[in-house]
Amino acid sequence: MVFSTETQQRVLREHFGIASAANQLIIALAGNPNVGKSTVFNALTGLRQHTGNWPGKTVDNAQGTFTYQEQSFLLVDLPGTYSILAHTVEEQVARDFICFGRPDVTLVVLDATCLERNLNLALQIMEITPNVVVCVNLMDEARKKNIRVNIKALEKELGVPVVATAARNSEGLDELLSVLYQFANGKLKPCPKRIDYSPEVEAAVETILPKIQRLIDHKLDPRWVTLRLLDGDQGFIESISLHLELNPLQTHKEAAV
Amino acid sequence: MNSKSEVIALSSLAAGECCWVAAIEIHGLLRRRILDMGMVPGTTVECIRRSPSGDPIAYKVRDSIIALRHDDASNIKVFTSNN
């Protein structure tokens, strides 16, 4: 771990307005719109949730807590987006939280009836962090349409745990909880698939990756940062400056106090 | 098969017709949005239906249905057959 628990708590509080307890594990919930993300959220947290806005943004934020095997979890619902390449405020909020809020796990909810498009988001998130659990939801709808998803094969392809659910019927939720618990406790080790890019993208990455590696100092995935810079994402450059450069300053300030 | 099939505007497709994305001649946020929803060059797109007034038009892309306004769809160029 690069950040200590206290640092993580402070970043969550100051940058994302999220108050977490000391031994609480943070789970970010991501997914496309219309995949039953809020059903999963409600099924896991029940009534222990509260809603508001992300600090300084007119974007909804919902948080809820649940306990499994005496371990307390804080579930943070990210805006439903098709991508987190950050072209909209919602995407920026989702990306910044996964990137700088450093949740212990990011749970990505996918629609079993529309897996291809949903995998796009899962792959993008897996580029940022290896701590991903995938939940293939709406399995009941898929069965109705005779669509079959080979969960074991998907797990092998992605290299992260995959759980099949039909959250509306509470199907697969026990397994999901158990996987989240094991994952957060380091019992499941992810080995996420790396996206194969075309030669021209790889060549461009090669030229500046070493410089980024020196610059980023393992705080972020350097390959992913390189891709964002090549994409010309101005907002991301601002985010890096805001979130990463703040930390040393804060440490100094606290030492002075 | 002719390797160079005809290139037309997505908006000129009739309901039920299939095509393959050739180029997206749109800039800015909408371009990214369309790409993010999976309409990238080479993707199969099927025209599903038009709204009662003829605009917007619904397309099936990677198993989901997306509606675009006629003006925007006319800036997406597609092949009418797979080459």
Next chain:
Amino acid sequence: MKNVVRPMTTLAEVCMEADSIRLQNNNTIGDKIVTDIYANAEAIAQKVVTKPPAAKSLDARVDDILTSRIFGYPIMLALLGAILWITIEGANVLSQMLATALFGFQDVLTGWFEALHAPAWVHGVLVLGLYRGLAWVISVMLPPMAIFFPMFTLLEDLGYLPRVAFNLDHVFKKCKACGKQILTMCMGFGCNAAGIVSCRIIDSPRERLIAILTNNFVPCNGRFPTLIAVAAILVGGTFAQEYSTPIVALMITGLVVLGVLITFAVSWLLSHTLLKGEASSMVLELPPYRKPQFGAVLYRSLIDRTIFVLKRAIIMAAPAGALTWILANIYIGEASVIVHLANFLQPVAYAIGLDGFILLAFILGLPANEIVVPILLMSYLSTGYMIEVDSLEELHQIFINHGWTWLTALCTMLFCLLHWPCTTALLSAYKESGSAKWTFLTFLIPTAAGFAVCYLVAQSARLLGLA
């Protein structure tokens, strides 16, 4: 991991290098990245998903009807009418039951106060003011909400609303606005404050502001019961009992349609004046229809929405009821404060087809639209016609005793549809727009529209000798 000094110049340098690579590639690297990620997703999906050969799905067949050239619009109207009809029909029964129970309990309360030898003014403020205000809000407001919300949430869960946006986008495009605006208007049916917050789904800031400024033209659930009650007065007596509910439903459907038409007109005007601009693009997903979860629908509509709105109404109604009673019972000279206020407003109110009491009730109802009718009743009841209101039929009688004509009822309904948003909605508009100017316009536009429309209707009716 200790504090390493990271000079910003290095990051800037790398950014510049990345920029130059991007330009060498004609700015296509971003596209290439997205395309490559999708190629990966496609490859994985091909390995793990088995699909039956494409056949025409049930969804497609349903959409053939719901978005068809012939049936698309009529079905939307019919659904709206049907929901309103069921709401009115069901609310009648429920309201009557609640009114009987609650006003019955008022007599019990009065008995207790008498037994305790409480002073008359204490009984007045607490029972005739506060309790009766509450009883009115609950018996008149709760039933329509408790029926309307679940039905509407059901449509939302089914996935019908994006189809409405699909059907109507063309008109919004003509007004240079976004088709998703209709989704925010649908939310406005529940609560305008929620509707204004939901304008976030519109990407273009210009089009989002248009949606915020016009959301109040959709009558929220706090206003529906007022519309239903007043429409019933307008219809009452003219038609046989068995036709009155469908006719009331029809009238309110007409009023909602009028609100939607005004929304189009004002959106068009804004796009050509204050918020000049061209229609931007719209990408709308039409998700598959899903079987709603009835439990979740009931829970969400009753607990999250109905109870939320009712709680707010009660919090506002209790003090408003007490305040109204006090205003009605403090005399300055010959008349109570409320009569002085109503007399002061009378000339303006008369010009727009209302009376001073009605306009005063709308003004005092600024915190919550739900309390307009209760305030109006209380102020009427304090003017001498001291009949006990135990049932809803008597409500009609009170209005008629106070000189209501069909024109008063019509103008009250129009003014209810077209007047300032409640304070919660204004607060939401301020938070979402972040500007006092746009919040003020959110207040001003519907208010101006209300005065203009009511004035025109009232004056032309009088000119033609119809009223």
